[in-house]
Amino acid sequence: MRVLVFAGTTEGRQLVERYAGAPGIELAASCATEYGASLLPTAENVSALFARLDVEGMVGLMQGCACDAPGGPFDAVVDCTHPYAAEATANIREASSIAGVPYMRVERRDVPSDSQIAVPSAEAAAEAVNRLNRIGGNVLLTTGSKDLGVYARHIRGFAERVWARVLPVGESLSAARAAGLPASHVIAVQGPFSQQLNEAILREYDIAAMVTKSAGVHGGFQEKVDAARSCGVACVVVSRPRSEGGVTLAEVFRRIDGMIEGEEAR
Incomplete structure (x- = not known):
């Protein structure tokens, strides 16, 4: 077979x-x-x-x-x-x-949570982050490298305020560079991550809002949501495709x- x-x-x-x-x-x-x-x-x-x-x-x-x-x-x-x-x-x-x-x-399997703001697309997520951060604040993107260009066009002060967590491969690093992120704002590492590691990253970079995907149990989604709650960070979730x-x-x-x-x- x-x-x-x-x-x-x-x-x-x-x-x-x-x-x-x-x-x-x-x-x-x-x-x-x-x-x-x-x-x-x-x-x-x-x-x-x-x-x-x-x-x-x-x-x-x-x-x-x-x-x-x-x-x-x-x-x-x-x-x-x-x-x-x-x-x-x-x-x-x-x-x-x-x-x-x-x-x-x-x-x-999806992981429901009541501590998130659900949005249907990367563009909507970027606008949600702007609304959440009118008073300023750093943003952590944990949605991969594919939509970095979208966020770059929509998030004000993108290169200064945004950190992106991506896979440690050349394609992801090239996408981050093309989007205008400095190397110091790129966290290239293989997940998923524990709640403790997520918390450490949120605190290290003084993150005010995190954007993620509802990647389910195996994608480490709950650990990200719990870390955001523990650190008082707004969590914006890009909804899954139907x-x-x-x-x-x-x-x-x-x-x-x-x-x-x-x-x-x-």
Whole structure:
């Protein structure tokens, strides 16, 4: 049995870890970056791929036409991409339909909180931060590097007031530089983080408002919210894109186990 995993998240790594070295299954884990692929466990039945694929490229991969993943077509596709990677999920879903390969989307459980200001986009988050900081104050962005340009256009005094926490990879550092952030305002480190570390960062940089995403249990969201509450920092949360439904990682495990047992029974 062959399973294609679109990884790059904690759930993707957990799925690969569960079946690495297991009999009856071959895994190919596709990540958008080499850095994401480097975090995956290694085993004889695991191949790690890194490339940014369009729908056509995904279809070829699923049908076993990609030289990076030889061995024929896949029996199942598991989408473990980030909850905010709406475009990637839409492409994976479409490619699975075209290729005729069963598709499963891992849905990360959300963490409700009453101590946040929910906004629908990066632009709205930037405006919310401006409203919260009319009297001044520093801002911590923990939403990644993709929307730094948006925040740069909307937050007054961006280069002086804003610190950004991003992944320690060249692409993120380049995005921060392009947005106009000085190197001293870039915190490049791999998460998720404990509440204590979040608190230390908020206090070190005298943060008045933090912008984050509702990344769920595995994304360290609750630790960020709790740290903001403890430090008296306003927490602005960019809402998740609307989801078309998914299943828990435990349910994906159950389905894959059932497929393996079915193959063995033949």
